Amino acid sequence: MESVAVREAFFVGYEMANAMAGSASPAPRRPVSPPSANRQQLCHARLGRGSIAFVAVLLLPLFAHAQPAAPSSLDPMAEEIAFFEKRIRPVLVENCYACHSQQAQRAGKLKGGLRVDDRQAMRRGGESGPAIVPGEIEGSLLISALRYESFRMPPDRKLPEETIRDFERWIRDGAADPRQPTNGDDARETSPPARTAGSHWAYLPPFHSPSPDLLGETLRRARTDIDAYVLAAQRLREIPAVGDADWESIRRRLSFDLRGIPPLSDDSDDPQSGLPDQFERTTDAWLASPRFGERWGRHWLDLARFAESLTLRGFVLPEAWRYRDYVFDYWNEDRPYPEFLREQIAGDLLPCSALPQQQRQRIATTFLALGNTNLEEQDKRQLEMDVVDEQLDVIGKTILAQTIGCARCHDHKFDPIGTRSYYALAGILRNCQTLEHENVSKWLELPLPVDAEFESRLQERESELARLDAEVKAMQVSLKALADGKPAAAAARTRIDLSELPGIVVDDAQARRVGEWKQSTHTTPFLGDGYLHDLDAGKGTKTLTFLPELPRAGTYEVRFAYTPGENRAESVSLIVFSADGEKTIQVNQRLMPPIDGQFISLGRFRFEPAGQSFVIVDTTGSRGHVIADAVQFLAEEELARDRPPSKTATSINGPPSGDAMHKELEARLRETEQRRKSLKQQGPHRPRTMSVREREQAGDCAVHIRGSVHTLGDTVPRGFPDFQGGTVTASITANESGRRELADWLVDRDNPLTYRVLANRLWKGVMGEGLVRTTENFGTTGDVPSHPELLDRLALWIGQEAATPKLVVRRLVLSSTYRIATDNSPAGAQFDPENRLRWRMPRKRLDAESLLNRMLIAADAIDWRYGGSTLPSGLTEDYGYEPRGSRRAEYWPVFRNALPDLFEAFDFADPSVPVGRRDESTVATQALAMLNHSLVVDLAHQTALRTMQSSSPSRGPSDRGELDALYERILGRAPTDAERRGVDDFLAASSEESPIERWAAVVQSLFASIDFRYLE
């Protein structure tokens, strides 16, 4: 197979190309992409300095959809081993290792002297003899133990019959077992990595090769050194590029590529100047415009899985927009790429001088916090590792184009990344906190540093708030003391009617009872007809469930009423079930309830009408009588209203002598609470940003065997993969997570991946397709570069010579390669249909944002404001959100449950995973959207209106001026004769009365037409 690969190969080392062009006949013409189904080896060796720089198999078709190589059939045991790996080993790891492994032995937990974690130990067996005898089911102790015939293993639960049959089959077939005897420290449960992958092109340092020399026609065509690489390869294959595109097409292409919008009527560049450097002038003007950052920043946001809500419960992320703006700013500011990466990985740990920098660095770390996490996961250890895994996945794909996540459960099957490397990296990220855990965990919103003046205002307000808090608390205490101190004997009332109370009140009489509860009216006052107590008996067998009928979703304060007394329980468990899960609150019923002597607040909870909303009184563990009188649910607005004068409390508890004092105190309390509330509402508010923070204790992480948080292997010192299958231990500042070191490693000028990956992304952004088409996978299963020397050249320029991304984009668009037309050519179509040699410019399709922007601009409706939050204020969940507005599309809220229809239809990046290359589908839903979506219809109408306003209105069909104006506005060109006739026919036949509506239909057809969506 390899020899075929070599024969199929052809060479593009430019020196060799020159040599061949000069002397020998050109390389044989073959299709550029031999459609061989077999996986082919890439040969990317360096053959001595200065002679032949690269010998590369160019353009091998490792399609993204290709099937993986079939497992080798040469190994006679391959099938048995596969069976072991799939059906036996996981069961052993999960069910047996806890007591029967080297790990257990070290921990002193080994049972029966038996280890089943290596082949020999298993056959040797433990105290009762060999665990298995290959080929002999009945002679294998393991089987009778699994069957619960001899031993009963695993002890807590018999394995399913199916699994036992698997073991029988495995032993019958010879008990194939690839596990090597374990000794020393190497007891981890992983297989050796793909050993040969270390020589894969992407893991070798980029190599500098001077740009190829060009001759004749190719020399004339080259505008930049980039073209030299491209043209040399084209000449070698005798597939010349088509000619330059016309000026209008190229200007439109440039505008969309750099700014995501069409050329504007008020663009200040002078396209007709005729100056030789007009293209360069236009390029520089557009690169300098803030529109550039909005466009190119959005490419990065695709990779950063940027979104402003979580799928789970539609939680809105109110501060995520700051990160979006940070990214836009970066692309506009033209700073070096390493800064950009460092800030996002470890911005909070980096030194900084000025405040804006400090803020910027803090906001940048939102990058780590944007995962679409399932906050509801109940196993929080699992959740934490899921978060780390997601972060590693994003860092791996986005920055390194590596699928690191594969090594979570086993060594990477194809690339030289071992499980140890995974946990060396995971150790770093696990030291940084991304979530605060509760039943439903919460992301972090940390205060953003502010300037001294603002800070002092903030502090002033905060200390005032703290003072008011203290004051309120003190007054509440005095009120309580006043009430407690006096006997309730003089109470004017014994019974409080439920209808006197605000909110939803569930009386004890309505509660669902489990076990025996007794009604009593002994202690007064009580609510309703009495209260229940548990007779101080049958602890743990009795409950009461209070089920309110809540009118609507929202936040309620939950209050519990009881009658206090000396024989009461000191610790009663009250469990509140809300939309956010359950929470248990302990109440001491010997103390006077603080609110009006009747209620104690259990806190504020979010409820949904159909969701769980109830309170359980649990007697478990209580000593003394457990009392329950009622549960009250107060909606926020009821709380906000001034509390009604609490006659009840005073008349019951306040003896005549203390009455006045009590009243006065209450009035003061109300007034203070009011002040506190208004201060809270008015600001200034401390700005916050989504972020992460260092944990107090930094440490290393253990290998999680098969990814399970419950089966830990060796602890791995924090470090990085060396891409040769091993791990380099990092020297990490004490008590730090290691994120700074991670950032340094990522941007190290010798990192073979980081800059190649960026160079490829920039090329993709300009040229429409990457030099490596699998932009997130530079591993052995990914694509190979079409022009390796060119990719390296660009990577070195960025990594070694600190070229900024913007500078690279500039150089790319100024190339001849960028300016060629989209025309077809026979040679190209036949021998390189995939256009890997760049003999034509692919016909680019507008992405969702550009399409929307183009319509907004045609309708003169676009709002050019830069940055800022675009979320409706106070929105807490994204369900059913209907996006509308006129901001350019890059600012529309990215809600994971409510993406704009047009985004969804036109292949907007899935905001939950890193996307470097969006799908380009052509489906009926797109057509339906363009035909019927109300936004498209509205914008078409507005466009028609604008055009009619600015040209002389006419009802006649063949008004040249009107149609020309419309075409100019929408497509930037004049209609063809056939188009003109088609529109005339339509206008003549239309039964629509209003001329605007007739024209609006024409506009919409133009919006929906090919030339609106595809760029020449």
Add this chain to the structure above:
Amino acid sequence: MHRRNFLQQTSCGFGALALAAMIGQRRGVAAAPLPSPLASPLAARAPHGVAQAKRILFLFMQGGVSQVDSFDPKPVLAERDGQMHAFDDARALANTGQRGGTQRIMKSPWEFSQYGASGTPVSQLFPQIARHVDDLCFVHSMHTDGVAHGPATLFLHCGSTNSVRPSMGAWVTYGLGTENENLPAFVTLAPSSGNGGARNYGSAFLPALYQGTAVGKAGSPAAQATIRNLGDSRRSEPDRRRQFDLLQALNREQLSRHRLRDRSAPSAHSGAAGLDDGLEATIHAYELAWRMQTMAPDVLSLTRETAATLEQYGIGKDPTDNFGRQCLMARRLCEAGVRFVQVTYGDNSANPAWDQHSNLPKHADHARAVDQPIAGLLQDLKQRGLLEDTLVWWGCEFGRTPYAEKNGTGRDHNPGGFTVWLAGGGTRPGMHYGRTDEFGHLAVEDRVHMHDLHATLLHLLGLDHEQLTYRYAGRDFRLTDVHGQVVHSLIRGEK
């Protein structure tokens, strides 16, 4: 080109063609090829093996129906009602790792009776479904991943509690294409926006065209449910037709101009191979959209159903009207050749419909809303012969505990043991597979994990769950990850 020809070529005769194609495409009858030379990515594809079922109809009971109160009776619950007993509570296990907490056994408030030749016990909750038990294939030993709704619901649909993965409907559509390209291939009726929301019918890294199309949404009346952007009612039908013809005329003119520039391209018959830049596909997509616009409202409309049929589904009366409509729409979609249809009985809250933590008797309200519609659906499918190749799947993300939650009056989530049932599509009728323990808490015999159920459902469609893979970011992904075993006992004619 003469002006008249120009328009005629693209419009006249098109309607007739579309109609022919539309009719031809129903129910997988060998279809006249579409006028476009382009092979659609949704074109019907042959399965890996023998397909017993052509499509899936999934009735999702969101929130978790209690197995011991519906199809898995446990007399011991009544005998020992109120007694305390040690159980390994899944939530406690996940939160704290603790086993064996004491819980109060709680009997079912409903009586069970035996039905059908199979003598299948069904509780008072489902008297109508009970009449079809001999057609149903029960799995009593289900278990799954995820204790909370979010993770378990995602697991049910996508085979993963947290990672972003394609939904089952997307996988099926990717594997088999559709039988009717004039309709979406994967339709989800009244999906919930909670607990994973759109991810539960999303395509994740599969191409976007495989994602489910939502018709209506949970909480809105089924009578108003439709596909988005299906029609612009502001214009008259003839005007819309005229506008569409104009659009396609412009498109063809623009295409021909581009192709003229590509004049040196290889001859027309290999045009697509020479330059596949999506231009022809765009025109094709508009034609398809137009047909869908014409056909879909008709498929979703119930106006042509007889009064008897409406009655059969409980349409027109409370509390069955809404779910009845959804079930009938589902049948119409199946009939029209949609590959994967899901109907959700649920809502958008964090504690969806069947989630009776505190008030178990409320199960009866939900049962009343779904019992007759489901029974009607089964009967209707059977009468029309659709049950032969339609695989009906009734189930939830998990079951409920046989003990009282927190010693209260409801039941908590239970991923360790619950019941689903299947019908038609090659499943074994009257089957009872697997068993839970004496309390109905944990599956103990012939356990079927959700991965196994997924593998089995795919198998019934003729798809090998290990072969149905998609290469993404360097790795082959599948619905069942690295797990899943087909449960052959559930399949008619297999063992």
